[in-house]
Amino acid sequence: MRARTAILCSVADQGVAALTNILVLVSAARLSTVADFARFSAVYLVFTVLLGVSGAHTGQPLVLRRGEGDTVRGACRSAVVLTVLASAVLGALLAAACLLVPGGTARALVVLGLVLPVVLGQDAVRYAFSTLHQPHLALGSDLVRLVCVLGALSVQDHGAAPARLIAVWGLSALPALLLSAALLHRSTARAPSQMRPMLRRGHLGRRFVVEFGVGNASSQLSVLGLGAVGSPLLVGALRGATTLFGPLNVLFTSATSFGPPLLGRIGDERRRIRATAALAALLAAVAVLWATVLALLPGRVGSELLGDTWPAAAALLPATGSQYAAMAVGTCGLLALRMLDPRTTLSIQVVFSLCAVGLMAAGYALGGVPGAAWGLSLGSLCKAAATWTRVARIRRRKPAPDEAVTADALPPAP
Secondary structure (H helix, E strand, O other): OOHHHHHHHHHHHHHHHHHHHHHHHHHHHHHOOHHHHHHHHHHHHHHHHHHHHHHHHHHHHHHOOOOOOHHHHHHHHHHHHHHHHHHHHHHHHHHHHHHOOOOHHHHHHHHHHHHHHHHHHHHHHHHHHHHOOOHHHHHHHHHHHHHHHHHHHHOOOOOOOHHHHHHHHHHOOHHHHHHHHHHHHHHHOOOOOOOHHHHOOOOHHHHHHHHHHHHHHHHHHHHHHHHHHOOHHHHHHHHHHHHHOHHHHHHHHHHHHHHHHHHOOOOOHHHHHHHHHHHHHHHHHHHHHHHHHHHOOOHHHHHHHHHHHHHHHHHOHHHHHHHHHHHHHHHHHHHHHHHHOHHHHHHHHHHHHHHHHHHHHHHHHHHHHHHHHHHHHHHHHHHHHHHHHHHHHHHHHOOOOOOOOOOOOOOOOO
C-alpha cells in the first residue's frame, strides 16, 4: 500500500473509532432516563480507562516494531491473544466483585466484565493491522463494528436498563472481532508466539501505562478539583472548549498510535525526524485554522453546539486554540522520541503534566477561568519545547544507523 493511502486509512480508522464512541453515548442518552444515562456514562468511563491502559501496554509498544518478518507477525498475534486473555481474567474479577453489590451501576459493571474481552480484543487487532502495514483492514473492522453497534442500539426500547445497553454495545463488536481475527490468522498463523516478552519487567508497555495515567489523570482530576474548590464554571467552560477541538484529538491519537509504522517506511533516521517535524508544523497549522473557524462561528450556531455553555467556551477559544497548536508540536515530539528512544518519554510526561497542572492553578488564581486556560496553553508549550530539545540532544548523541526498536533490544529500565 502506498504511504498516502496508508495515512488516509489510518486517519479514517481513528475517525471511525472516535465516531463510534460518540454515537454510542448519543444513542444511550436518547434511550435512557437521566439517572440511567448517568449510570451508563460511569460504566463507559471505566471502559475508556481500561481501553487506554490496554492500548498503552500492548498496542503502542507493538506499533514501534519495524520489519515484516515472522518476529513482527508473531508479536502482532501474541499481542492480540494476550489482550483477550488478560481482559477475560480482569473482566471475570470485575464481574465477581460487582455481582453481590446492589444497584444498576453494579449490574452494568458485571456485564462490562463479561464483554470486556470482545471490545478490548477488537481494539487490539487494530494495532496489529497497523503494525503489519494493513490499515485498510483495521478501517474495515471498525466500519463493521460501527454498523453493528448502531443497528443493535437502534432496535432497543426507550428506558432500557444500563446493563442491557452495555450488553448490546459489547456483543455488537463480536462480528468485527471474529472477522478481524480470521484475517489476522491468515497473516500470522505460522509465526512464533511471543507473549513472554510482554510480561517481563523491562517491557515498554509498563512505562507507557504510567505515562497514560499521569498524562490523563492529572489533567482530568485537576480540572475537577479546581471546579470543586473554585467555580463550577471552570469545568463546564474548559470541557466545552475542548469538546469543540474533538476532531484534532482524533488526529493526535492517529499520530501517536499509528504514526510509527508509517514513518518507519522512511529508511533514513534523519529524514524520519524531518518528516515528523513537518507533521508537527502541519498539525499546528490545522489547530490554528480550526480555532479561527470556531471563533468566526455565529453565536446561534455555537449555542446549537454547546447550548448555554457556548458563551463561556467561546471566550476561551484563543487560549484553547493556542494550547492545541502547542499540543500538536508536543505530540509529534513525543512521536519522534518514541522512534529514537522510547524510554525517554516517561520523565517528560510526568514532569510537564505536573507543570501544566501547576500553571493552570496559578493562572486561575491570577485570572480566573481565562487564566486557567492560558496556564494549560503555557504548560503544553513548555512540554513541546522539552520534547524537541530532547530529540535534538539524542540526535547529536546518536549518529549511528537505525536499529529496530523492540522491547527485547532495549536496555533494562533504570
